[in-house]
Amino acid sequence: MRRYLAAGNWKLNMGPAEAVTLARKISMGVLGMDLRGEVLVCPPFVSIPAVADVLEDSVVHCGAQTCANDAAGAHTGEVAASMLAEVGCSHVIVAHSERRTDQRESDDDFVAKIEQVHDAGLIAVFCYGEQLEDRKAGRAADVVRAHLEGVLPRLTRAKADTLVLAYEPVWAIGTGETATPDQAQEIHALSREITAGLLGPGVADRMRILYGGSVKPDNAEELFSMEDIDGGLVGGASLKADDFLGIIRGAQAAAGA
Numbered sequence: 001m002r003r004y005l006a007a008g009n010w011k012l013n014m015g016p017a018e019a020v021t022l023a024r025k026i027s028m029g030v031l032g033m034d035l036r037g038e039v040l041v042c043p044p045f046v047s048i049p050a051v052a053d054v055l056e057d058s059v060v061h062c063g064a065q066t067c068a069n070d071a072a073g074a075h076t077g078e079v080a081a082s083m084l085a086e087v088g089c090s091h092v093i094v095a096h097s098e099r100r101t102d103q104r105e106s107d108d109d110f111v112a113k114i115e116q117v118h119d120a121g122l123i124a125v126f127c128y129g130e131q132l133e134d135r136k137a138g139r140a141a142d143v144v145r146a147h148l149e150g151v152l153p154r155l156t157r158a159k160a161d162t163l164v165l166a167y168e169p170v171w172a173i174g175t176g177e178t179a180t181p182d183q184a185q186e187i188h189a190l191s192r193e194i195t196a197g198l199l200g201p202g203v204a205d206r207m208r209i210l211y212g213g214s215v216k217p218d219n220a221e222e223l224f225s226m227e228d229i230d231g232g233l234v235g236g237a238s239l240k241a242d243d244f245l246g247i248i249r250g251a252q253a254a255a256g257a
């Protein structure tokens, strides 16, 4: 079984003071747990140094929610992956549906960002998934295929090998509506099959594929117990220490702890 990753995406929440309090509660909460996977929190940029500091001696990792397409230069407002590495990040989320929509980021952006993340020695968490209208029209599998085919074949084997995938059906993000374990498993198995075709069976077998979309303490174990679901990317429920710790306990139970 693959080691799970339980990742919290704090989005536009948690300035430095609140973020430190939450990070402390999470790191205290996992103390003494024999973790069968990894735990990651992704605060907003300004809170990263303080959170990374608090987590320095913790098993909980700190990551970022995006990064620049470039390593340096005249790109006002951007933050480079190497800078994120310098302040203690281990992972960077790429292609979250909110950035696909709000910032109109494209496959070209995602390839550039994943390359930057990898070159900085960090791990990219690449998000993809269909909108509600796609699912209703029976196009979920086509959208997932297009999202993966638009990016994965353009990565070098080394970059692809460290990638984490996060299937996030957009209709389940922040809506309280969760894909059923069977619905999620179907797309995860398809994602692994597509990845095997694009990058080879070895890479596909090793690749962690997270599920994201209204993961909560009471559905985490069931979701993460599915064969091709290797943990979760969690938005709302990662903002409350008790809920996020409940999700980690669900992941632990799914991992047989």
Ligand code: PEP
Pocket (backbone or CB within 6 Å): 009, 168, 172, 173, 174, 175, 176, 212, 213, 214, 215, 233, 234, 235, 236, 237
């Ligand atoms: C997300 O934003 O990646 C997400 C899955 O959010 P939520 O858990 O709130 O649905």
